Amino acid sequence: MALPIQPTPTARPHRNHGLFSDHYLNAALPERTDWEALKEQARPVMDRIAEIFASFTPSANEAQTEKDLMRPVLKLLGHDYEVQPALETSDGTKRPDYVLYKNASAVAAN
Numbered sequence: 001m002a003l004p005i006q007p008t009p010t011a012r013p014h015r016n017h018g019l020f021s022d023h024y025l026n027a028a029l030p031e032r033t034d035w036e037a038l039k040e041q042a043r044p045v046m047d048r049i050a051e052i053f054a055s056f057t058p059s060a061n062e063a064q065t066e067k068d069l070m071r072p073v074l075k076l077l078g079h080d081y082e083v084q085p086a087l088e089t090s091d092g093t094k095r096p097d098y099v100l101y102k103n104a105s106a107v108a109a110n
Contacts (some may be wrong), residue, residue: 045076052076067098080104 014025038106056069080101087094
């Protein structure tokens with residue numbers, strides 16, 4: 001099932017799903033002195049992500065979507081990840097699509 005894609009992720013400042021309050025995102029965060037510098041540092045990455053979204057053709061093929069959209073975005077965001085690792089849980093072995101790690105050494109150690 002293809003996910004609805006927002007063609008320009010920079011068009012909206014955020015999509016809040018309850019992790020932070022809207023007040024914090026809209027009022028408190030922009031008032032932080034370090035926020036402006038972080039925004040400028042993130043701008044080239046966000047611009048590149050917007051290009052990926054704009055050129056992405058949605059597909060019902062999950063593997064194709066991961067190849068064309070998810071993995072390039074994860075790479076741009078600096079994530080090190082493992083694809084569908086076996087994780088032992090109290091409910092048995094689970095295979096999430098991705099597990100994010102602190103760095104490449106942590107991926108190798110796992």
